Amino acid sequence: MITYELLLLLRIMPKNELASVVKRSANAIFDKGGFLRKLENLGTRDMPYKTSAHGMVHRKASYFLMEFNAPPVYIDQLLDEYSRDVDIVRRRIYKKKEAEAFECTLHEDMLPPPYRKSVQKLIEEARKSDKPRYNYNTGLDYYPFQK
Amino acid sequence: MFRQLLTASAVIPRSFVRSSVIRQSSSAAANDEPLFDMENPFEKEKQQCLLCRLKITPDYKNVKLLSQFQSPYTGRIYGKHITGLCETQQKLVEAEIMKAQAAGLMATYLKEPCYLKDPKLFDTDNPIRPHRF
Numbered sequence: 134m135i136t137y138e139l140l141l142l143l144r145i146m147p148k149n150e151l152a153s154v155v156k157r158s159a160n161a162i163f164d165k166g167g168f169l170r171k172l173e174n175l176g177t178r179d180m181p182y183k184t185s186a187h188g189m190v191h192r193k194a195s196y197f198l199m200e201f202n203a204p205p206v207y208i209d210q211l212l213d214e215y216s217r218d219v220d221i222v223r224r225r226i227y228k229k230k231e232a233e234a235f236e237c238t239l240h241e242d243m244l245p246p247p248y249r250k251s252v253q254k255l256i257e258e259a260r261k262s263d264k265p266r267y268n269y270n271t272g273l274d275y276y277p278f279q280k
Numbered sequence: 281m282f283r284q285l286l287t288a289s290a291v292i293p294r295s296f297v298r299s300s301v302i303r304q305s306s307s308a309a310a311n312d313e314p315l316f317d318m319e320n321p322f323e324k325e326k327q328q329c330l331l332c333r334l335k336i337t338p339d340y341k342n343v344k345l346l347s348q349f350q351s352p353y354t355g356r357i358y359g360k361h362i363t364g365l366c367e368t369q370q371k372l373v374e375a376e377i378m379k380a381q382a383a384g385l386m387a388t389y390l391k392e393p394c395y396l397k398d399p400k401l402f403d404t405d406n407p408i409r410p411h412r413f
């Protein structure tokens with residue numbers, strides 16, 4: 134089961150209207166057979182860049198975060214529904230991922246280039262495209278006759 | 281050919297003598313020799329990058345952290361030769377910044393003025409590795 138995060142930017146409007154829009158967008162998830170895990174209000178603030186949506190230019194927005202589970206096939210439909218909602222300025226759905234454990238490789242990255250694994254891989258990759266050379270089978274590492 | 285034969289005949293007795301001498305000396309020193317089965321005591325401690333050391337996983341909602349990896353002049357993400365992060369963390373930071381910018385949480389062509397006075401995590405003028413810029 135994949136948990137999704139939905140970030141909604143709603144246009145500036147009175148509180149009761151805002152509540153109804155949030156309820157509407159949550160109901161859209163319930164209609165698809167999903168459920169909410171979390172609903173957060175991230176506040177109303179200036180957007181980092183102006184956005185034009187539904188024929189209006191918005192410079193401020195109310196931010197809402199919803200954590201929900203829903204069948205993956207309906208995610209596109211959900212986004213489509215939100216895109217047609219005139220009160221929603223911007224919406225994004227991201228998968229919520231558990232961080233995978235990894236080792237810090239800074240000591241390797243700080244090595245001089247020929248010792249780095251990434252560079253060695255590049256060199257190996259370049260060697261693959263080298264032209265095949267004829268092998269004289271003389272057992273010598275040089276050509277014994279005059280060319 | 282002739283020179284090869286010469287050198288071969290000259291080497292055989294000398295090598296024989298030398299090996300016998302070495303064997304004698306090694307058997308005599310065998311008891312004296314200290315046993316070094318410990319790890320290399322001079323091995324350097326493994327470096328860790330800032331985020332790995334503090335065990336921070338970048339998240340797209342944590343804009344205050346992400347904006348510290350952004351240039352205040354152009355909004356571009358600093359490369360890992362400046363940020364001093366390991367490859368994995370740098371990739372994560374870049375991905376989360378892209379997500380935040382797409383979601384309308386973070387500015388793209390500048391650092392938001394409210395984050396301008398944040399402490400600097402690295403020196404942008406002295407990158408840890410030279411680069412072509």
Ligand SMILES: [Zn+2]
Pocket residue numbers: 236237238239328329330331332333365366367369
């Ligand atoms: Zn690291």
